Amino acid sequence: MCERPSAVAPVPGPVPPAVPEPDLGHHGDTEVGAGLVDLAVNVRQAPLPDWLAGPITATLADLARYPDPAPARAAVAARHRRHPDEVLLTAGAAEGFVLIAQALRGARRPVVVHPQFTEPEAALRAAGHPVERVLLDPGEDFRLDPDRVPADADLVMIGNPTNPTSVLHPAGTLAALARPGRVLVVDEAFADTTAAPGSPGEPESLAERRDLPGLLVLRSLTKTWGLAGLRIGYLLGAPDLLSRLAAVQPLWAVSTPALAAASACASPVAVQAERAIAAELAADRDHLVARLTDLPGVRVTGRPASAFVLLHLPGATQVRTALRGRGWAVRRGDTFPGLGPDWLRVAVRDRSTTDAFIEVLREIMEA
Known part of the structure; x- marks a missing residue:
């Protein structure tokens, strides 16, 4: 009796390399070093x-007293036409993400829309949440289709304008994501950098919307006013929702100097200055985009609306290293979910700085 020959096992082919998980803890400040021109931090x-400066400095003579957030909360509320109990002051926007992640542990299906600032997802994961990503398509200029967000997602996080893409989503598109039973977190840390011709306010902001269920708007005062080291931001939303976040916030989380900054930045003088800065920024951004567009192989995605520009450039990792060797720091893109090693983020600066940067970038690419 002849034995049946055993089946021959197939020869395994090469295993494709695993795509590394983006480093959610990497931020632009780690790109900056001594002697480098900073285009990495926004x-x-x-x-x-x-x-x-005056109100901040004045608080230094009274630091023995515990911080009282009431005046600053009232000032911020007045700016956004809200009641003070619809404002929660935080030690920068980053603390807001941590409070959301800690307070909303009952969320069943948290969704983060990427590419965006990585701290929302990092905070959720640190609190034990299973995070689902919705990745926007660069071929569609990272435009948001609300239908791509799962209908049963009960916690949704998105930036507007979005870091690092600089995309400004229409307010109506974001409003379509709000629904009963869902908390919608819109990160408007860069809303004060946006401007539209003929518009006196912040285009597409939801900061004054009180009619959308579950809406939380997160704001930062550190970008336009150069207060990253002071740590001041705030959340806007319904009182019952903010009270859940306040319950997990440490006592006296916001320092007295930061509270003074919040009050000052909410004043009519500050808002008027902010609008002028945003208009000037728009002109400087248009100049940067025009100069980048002249470079072969460089693609600026969509229509940038904030203090930074995202560009696609094959070999961006090597270009970034070469730029660093020539004295320029830019932000790598591969640490943002949905991007990869061929993306760079560049901060908008004055025109002379932009022109000097473009010439160095051109030389590196030609070489």
């Missing part, structure tokens, strides 16, 4: 105006 680099 904080405006300018001296503090007297109306802001």
